[in-house]
Amino acid sequence: MLTTLSIPLLFLWISANAQITVTVNDTASHTIPSTLLLQNRAFQMVDVTDQTSALNAWHSLNGAQLTVIEETVPVSSALPNALSVTIPSGAAGQVGIGNEGYFGIKVNSSNAYNASFFYRFPTASSFSGTATVGLQTSTGQILGASNVTLSGSQTDWLQVITTIQPNTTPDSLTNNFTVTVNGGALAGQTINFAMFSLFPPTFKNRPNGMRVDIAETLSAMAPSFFRLPGGNNLGQTVATRWQWNNTVGPLVDRPGRVGDWGYINTDGLGLFEYLTWCEDLNMQAIMAVWSGFALGGTSIAEDDLGPYIQQAIDQINFAVGDPTESDAAALRASLGHPDPFPVAHIEIGNEDFFAADTYTYRWNQFSTTLQATFPNLTFLATSDTFDPVLTPNPAEWDIHVYQTPSWFAENSFIYDGFERNGTHYFEGEYAAISTNANDIFGTPADGRLTFPTMQSSTGEAAFMTGLERNSDIVFAASYAPLLNHVVDSQWTPNLVSFDLNRGDEYLPSTLPDASGTTFWGVVRKTSVVNTIGTASNVTFQLPFLVEGTATLQLLTGAETDSNTPTSPNTVQPQTSTITVDQTFAYNAPGFSVSVLSLTTA
Ligand SMILES: *[C@@H]1O[C@H](CO)[C@@H](O)[C@H](O)[C@H]1NC(C)=O
Ligand SMILES: *[C@@H]1O[C@H](CO)[C@@H](O)[C@H](O)[C@H]1NC(C)=O
Ligand SMILES: *[C@@H]1O[C@H](CO)[C@@H](O)[C@H](O)[C@H]1NC(C)=O
Ligand SMILES: *[C@@H]1O[C@H](CO)[C@@H](O)[C@H](O)[C@H]1NC(C)=O
Ligand SMILES: *[C@@H]1O[C@H](CO)[C@@H](O)[C@H](O)[C@H]1NC(C)=O
Numbered sequence: 001m002l003t004t005l006s007i008p009l010l011f012l013w014i015s016a017n018a019q020i021t022v023t024v025n026d027t028a029s030h031t032i033p034s035t036l037l038l039q040n041r042a043f044q045m046v047d048v049t050d051q052t053s054a055l056n057a058w059h060s061l062n063g064a065q066l067t068v069i070e071e072t073v074p075v076s077s078a079l080p081n082a083l084s085v086t087i088p089s090g091a092a093g094q095v096g097i098g099n100e101g102y103f104g105i106k107v108n109s110s111n112a113y114n115a116s117f118f119y120r121f122p123t124a125s126s127f128s129g130t131a132t133v134g135l136q137t138s139t140g141q142i143l144g145a146s147n148v149t150l151s152g153s154q155t156d157w158l159q160v161i162t163t164i165q166p167n168t169t170p171d172s173l174t175n176n177f178t179v180t181v182n183g184g185a186l187a188g189q190t191i192n193f194a195m196f197s198l199f200p201p202t203f204k205n206r207p208n209g210m211r212v213d214i215a216e217t218l219s220a221m222a223p224s225f226f227r228l229p230g231g232n233n234l235g236q237t238v239a240t241r242w243q244w245n246n247t248v249g250p251l252v253d254r255p256g257r258v259g260d261w262g263y264i265n266t267d268g269l270g271l272f273e274y275l276t277w278c279e280d281l282n283m284q285a286i287m288a289v290w291s292g293f294a295l296g297g298t299s300i301a302e303d304d305l306g307p308y309i310q311q312a313i314d315q316i317n318f319a320v321g322d323p324t325e326s327d328a329a330a331l332r333a334s335l336g337h338p339d340p341f342p343v344a345h346i347e348i349g350n351e352d353f354f355a356a357d358t359y360t361y362r363w364n365q366f367s368t369t370l371q372a373t374f375p376n377l378t379f380l381a382t383s384d385t386f387d388p389v390l391t392p393n394p395a396e397w398d399i400h401v402y403q404t405p406s407w408f409a410e411n412s413f414i415y416d417g418f419e420r421n422g423t424h425y426f427e428g429e430y431a432a433i434s435t436n437a438n439d440i441f442g443t444p445a446d447g448r449l450t451f452p453t454m455q456s457s458t459g460e461a462a463f464m465t466g467l468e469r470n471s472d473i474v475f476a477a478s479y480a481p482l483l484n485h486v487v488d489s490q491w492t493p494n495l496v497s498f499d500l501n502r503g504d505e506y507l508p509s510t511l512p513d514a515s516g517t518t519f520w521g522v523v524r525k526t527s528v529v530n531t532i533g534t535a536s537n538v539t540f541q542l543p544f545l546v547e548g549t550a551t552l553q554l555l556t557g558a559e560t561d562s563n564t565p566t567s568p569n570t571v572q573p574q575t576s577t578i579t580v581d582q583t584f585a586y587n588a589p590g591f592s593v594s595v596l597s598l599t600t601a
């Protein structure tokens with residue numbers, strides 16, 4: 001589920017001849033509701049010698065003694081830990097455990113919640129009775145509950161699955177998921193639990209699927225592609241690298257990993273879920289493989305790359321291979337998807353400019369072997385463009401830039417200078433993140449933005465007019481990061497408030513002044529971006545007759561205006577009608593993005 005996310009989205013698809021136009025849509029912006037689901041649901045990657053952190057998000061109810069243990073009989077080889085719950089002698093009433101979720105648990109009586117866990121009695125007993133699986137307010141009011149049967153003779157792991165139908169929808173999010181037993185009946189006994197799960201309905205009812213509200217927001221943006229597994233979250237160390245095969249199949253077989261940004265990734269959102277998500281939204285996947293470099297600084301030596309290249313081959317086969325020829329592809333088929341997923345571009349690493357010296361041999365070995373194995377796929381290089389020179393010559397590059405609003409406006413012509421020679425470019429991560437040119441990655445006090453502002457959005461939009469104009473060589477572009485839980489930001493600003501209009505045909509026009517402040521692009525729809533605070537008059541001269549009225553979608557506001565959780569509608573696009581002709585003037589307000597939709601007569 002989308003709870004620990006920094007997934008760069010790729011939301012403009014610009015194929016060689018189909019051009020785009022971009023607008024900013026802040027009506028789609030909203031506060032991501034505080035979360036659902038269980039935190040630390042399977043004790044993945046926790047340190048049992050530090051019980052405080054191992055028990056993160058869990059608490060005892062009515063005196064139960066909780067310990068995260070390294071199980072002598074683990075529920076699976078992937079999940080060595082379990083939660084040992086001892087009911088004290090002399091206990092009475094309902095005794096058990098609670099989980100506070102990720103920043104709370106949103107409970108809605110319109111939804112049924114699927115709940116499950118594994119349990120076993122490490123010491124057999126004659127107990128036979130129920131456990132109550134429920135949702136409660138912070139003060140213990142029961143919002144919904146379901147009784148399941150437990151047996152003291154169950155010394156092997158058994159999964160219990162049930163559904164909770166809440167009877168009220170509390171305003172508060174500070175609710176708990178609880179499992180309780182009759183303290184009197186079980187006094188002195190111990191039950192071990194593993195791999196809890198709690199799910200509301202998901203987008204398209206996919207198992208381990210996406211949160212409906214977020215998925216619908218993204219779906220409404222009509223994204224064309226999605227980059228996965230996402231940015232630099234490929235591994236700080238070789239051991240903790242993202243490995244596709246650790247993220248597929250039953251949840252109980254997914255070990256999880258310490259992600260690159262410090263928190264534990266459950267990998268409940270695994271490769272199959274990502275690819276299904278792409279298919280559900282009609283998006284192409286741009287899929288990365290780990291390229292022998294860990295972000296912490298380790299590169300695999302030239303002679304030792306073989307197993308890692310093989311793991312990349314297996315990963316690609318899982319996505320697109322023939323089930324009769326590859327075990328990985330057969331695994332995909334066994335999960336219900338015999339057909340290949342929509343993947344055509346493979347990124348070899350991510351931001352490998354961090355290890356440019358070793359990328360030369362890593363790129364060489366990975367791309368040569370993978371291209372020979374998958375002649376139909378195209379491979380992207382991720383070091384600085386043309387530096388170092390890579391062999392074989394990359395067909396595609398992924399370029400990232402985090403800069404100031406004015407940098408984006410001033411560099412809207414950057415791709416105009418690129419040679420037209422068959423090499424293509426993916427603007428894989430870009431965002432205006434700070435107004436302070438001397439300290440791009442500084443804190444908010446140094447100009448770092450928390451949310452996109454009108455100034456940053458118009459700078460980016462100006463840059464995007466350049467992407468559009470150069471879409472014969474820039475085949476895709478995406479703002480990054482995609483999503484942010486407002487309660488726990490790790491990076492700002494994030495997307496969620498952008499939309500796009502796609503034109504079908506790029507119409508060459510007088511070029512904007514590269515060092516100016518007003519930018520435009522003419523496609524079947526026309527967009528104008530004004531990056532300064534004063535209005536700017538633009539006269540259009542069209543090579544064809546048009547109807548006398550056009551639709552104007554205008555997004556404008558003060559330089560520092562942002563849509564924020566407390567003020568989600570500060571900047572809203574306004575739609576109006578304007579009068580146009582074959583030659584017409586348009587006055588773009590300060591800090592504005594305008595989309596003019598004209599109809600040919
Ligand atoms: C912006 O997004 C909202 C919500 O998805 C949608 O209703 C609206 O039509 C969009 N506006 C524009 C200008 O595309
Ligand atoms: C509860 O869920 C229903 C159906 O998904 C939705 O329409 C409603 O807005 C939700 N209520 C709250 C308070 O989120
Ligand atoms: C709910 O969880 C919070 C956080 O762990 C805890 O402080 C509170 O006591 C819990 N309430 C109940 C009724 O379990
Ligand atoms: C669950 O069982 C307990 C007794 O063990 C009972 O009090 C309670 O009403 C039952 N709850 C449900 C939802 O059936
Ligand atoms: C919840 O359980 C029902 C019944 O087994 C199932 O149809 C549904 O797909 C499950 N939902 C999720 C999100 O797994």
Ligand SMILES: *[C@@H]1O[C@H](CO)[C@@H](O)[C@H](O)[C@H]1NC(C)=O
Binds near residue numbers: 243253
């Ligand atoms: C995934 O594959 C790697 C080797 O490619 C292997 O070391 C690891 O054990 C596998 N993980 C699982 C869960 O099978």
Ligand SMILES: *[C@@H]1O[C@H](CO)[C@@H](O)[C@H](O)[C@H]1NC(C)=O
Binds near residue numbers: 376
């Ligand atoms: C690869 O491309 C060729 C030519 O377009 C096509 O005939 C073939 O089916 C493709 N193979 C796969 C595995 O997609």
Ligand SMILES: *[C@@H]1O[C@H](CO)[C@@H](O)[C@H](O)[C@H]1NC(C)=O
Binds near residue numbers: 393419423
């Ligand atoms: C295209 O031009 C760039 C920049 O001059 C160069 O680095 C690259 O190798 C060229 N690509 C091809 C296919 O010749």
Ligand SMILES: *[C@@H]1O[C@H](CO)[C@@H](O)[C@H](O)[C@H]1NC(C)=O
Binds near residue numbers: 535536585586587
């Ligand atoms: C822009 O042009 C229009 C029409 O020519 C004119 O009425 C208006 O005063 C001009 N605005 C500015 C700010 O120059």
